[in-house]
Amino acid sequence: xxxxxxxxxxxxxxxxxxxxxxxxxxxxxVVARIVAQIPxxxxxxxxxxxxxxxxxxxxxxxxxxxxxxxxxxxxxALALLARGQMIGGLAIFGFAQIVGLGVIAFxxxxxxxxxxxxxxxxxxxxFIIRMRLKAHDYVAxxxxxxxxxxxxxxxxxxxxxxxxxxxxxxxxRRRVQQxx
Numbered sequence: 001x002x003x004x005x006x007x008x009x010x011x012x013x014x015x016x017x018x019x020x021x022x023x024x025x026x027x028x029x030v031v032a033r034i035v036a037q038i039p040x041x042x043x044x045x046x047x048x049x050x051x052x053x054x055x056x057x058x059x060x061x062x063x064x065x066x067x068x069x070x071x072x073x074x075x076x077a078l079a080l081l082a083r084g085q086m087i088g089g090l091a092i093f094g095f096a097q098i099v100g101l102g103v104i105a106f107x108x109x110x111x112x113x114x115x116x117x118x119x120x121x122x123x124x125x126x127f128i129i130r131m132r133l134k135a136h137d138y139v140a141x142x143x144x145x146x147x148x149x150x151x152x153x154x155x156x157x158x159x160x161x162x163x164x165x166x167x168x169x170x171x172x173r174r175r176v177q178q179x180x
């Protein structure tokens with residue numbers, strides 16, 4: 001009985017986890033493009049040389065410290081949401097989330113070899129990768145059912161604004177995947 005009651009919660013958590021993973025996957029190439037366009041390449045090589053000399057624990061500090069300034073911004077966004085200013089709160093929270101993921105992607109790329117030398121970090125990293133696969137496996141059948149129902153609702157002809165919107169979204173997704 002309890003398992004049945006918790007099933008929607010697990011689904012929501014799995015979807016949230018996959019959304020975060022999707023942002024991580026899609027933000028990393030964007031960060032790579034930004035690095036290629038602006039002089040972050042020199043910063044990255046300089047930072048890589050410095051981090052190679054650090055202990056794994058100090059590399060963890062380098063990984064965590066750039067995120068600290070984002071937490072007050074996220075708290076401010078939550079305060080705006082609590083006051084009913086939904087658009088401003090969501091915009092600021094989204095901005096902080098995207099910047100945070102971008103910074104993490106950049107710093108993690110540089111610090112990953114050192115961080116994986118920490119046993120607990122390597123175990124946590126493997127655990128997160130396993131959880132991501134499980135979340136995918138958990139959500140995939142439900143998403144397939146949703147896609148089938150949308151396809152059935154729109155009909156074989158694809159008439160209507162919903163079908164056009166779906167085709168535009170699929171075209172955009174293909175373009176994003178091809179750009180990688």
